[in-house]
Amino acid sequence: MNIFCLGLSHHTASVSLRERFAVEDGKLGEMLAALRDEAALQEVVILSTCNRVEVYGLAPDPAAAARVCADFLQRVAGTEAEFYRREQAEGARHLFRVVCGLDSMVIGETEILGQVKDAYAAALATGATGATLNRLFQQAFRLAKHARSQTGITRGAVSVGSVAVELAEKIFGDLTACRVLLLGAGQAGAGVARSLQSRGVRGLIIANRTFDRAAELAAELGGMALHFDRWQSVLADVDIVISSTAARGRLLSPDELKPVLTLRGDRPLFLVDLAVPRDFDPSLNEMEGVFLHDLDSLQAMAQRGMDARGREAARCEEIIDEQVREFFEWACQRPSRSPVAAGS
């Protein structure tokens, strides 16, 4: 098998190095043509994302072609780097692992599949692919779909933001009608607010001790800024409160919340406490209709999601093994005019 993969990723290179090697969309066609000529590649696909830059190629001498590709990429980037190289079956296996999200920073993330599809489409459009890479990539896309449906590799929340969204959806169902109050304008709280917005939350109120910072973040997230000393006045109208202030004492106690709950009627209230020390009295969770989660519980749930995906990764690897074998069987049955030889 004369397929090879050469690249660098978040496993091997820092973000500052990866950004030097990143290929702009507008230059991809030019790069493909230049690389194909210089390394005498029969077929080539370049994958460039924020976490990886990889070249998938087909050449009579893959080891030599990979060395030329490395030189080419370093010359374009203007810096040197350590590339990993996977040849023959390992090259195919690497692509299959990438599309399934097994090689991603967050195992099972699905964005990579779209990025690989785009990279392949760009190569196909410029005529840089042929029968072998066409088959390899199309099989990879089918595999990714199959792995998603047959394993739990993409299931479960694996970040604090996604866990908060999952909990909110299990309380309110549809989040589009939910209103969110963000206490503090720190990055952690803003991140969770963004996650909620990505699931349809429209109303966002931001209260911060420094009002200008609240106004700045409100402008950025499309919310409304509020003076910090007035946040309890809107408590009856919001559904989710995310708190990440640097307050030394508790911001909310059961005695303070009790009259607010009377005003709220039967509507549940979801409190997300990201602050250390905690902003909300833990006993609030014992009140009817109130659901309180702090940083520890959110992180524990995210870790459990990661562990679950890790277990599913083993099942995914088994499917990948089968697919690598299937690809090689196909490759071996091809007529001899093909550059593909028996794989390892």
Place this chain on the structure above:
Amino acid sequence: MERYLLAGSTLFYLLGFAHSLVLLGAGKFRLGRFNFAAIAAGFVLQTAFLYHRGHDLGRCPITNSFEILVFLSWSLALAYLVVGTTYRISLLGTFTAPLVFGLQLFALLLPAAPSAARRGRPDGWLELHASTSLVAYGVLALACVAGVMFLVQERQLKMRVPNSIFHLLPPITTLAEAMRRLLWLGVGLLSVGILSGFFVGLPIAQFKSGVSFLVWLVYVGILFLWSRNTVHSHRVAQCCVGAFLFALLTLPAMYALGGHLSK
């Protein structure tokens, strides 16, 4: 023949429950069609049984404890098929199937369930009264199931790290809405059942009318307090479970002490 229809129906409910349990155990539960299909198949066989029984009797087949239990489980399955799918809460079936299965198995195990024997000309009001009341009980049973699911999911949401069932249960607001609609439907049907009882051309036993009115009053009270925001969904869910268990416990006594249907 009738007995086989009922046994087949019970088997389908057991299949639906077992299938969901296996999937839950393997962590692979999906909102699939198997559970729905199993309950639907069980329901069809149950309906065939009740039709045969009713045909032989020449009236609605609710003349003894055995038939009442079967009719009640049929009502519950009917409510699930109509309401459960509407709200797309397929996991509701996981909780409904064992309840229907249990009721029906109990009916099958009842000693010497009497065979159907044609009796006198049926009273239309009596048929309406008895059948509507039992369908109402079926709907309220489903409200009880939704209540249990609500309490389980609420407990999960209060835990620091919920169990895997958390992912499979619907949002609590959806469950609360299901409870609300089922309660209204159940109370509406129960009201029709009680009202039609007054037109039955037979004397009404005081115990029976008293208990029926008490059950009706409990449910109306829950709805009234809930609509006034005096009680929270949590309490409503508890009441749905408690009230139905109470109603279920009084049901045999009502028919034993005051049942005109056996006359």
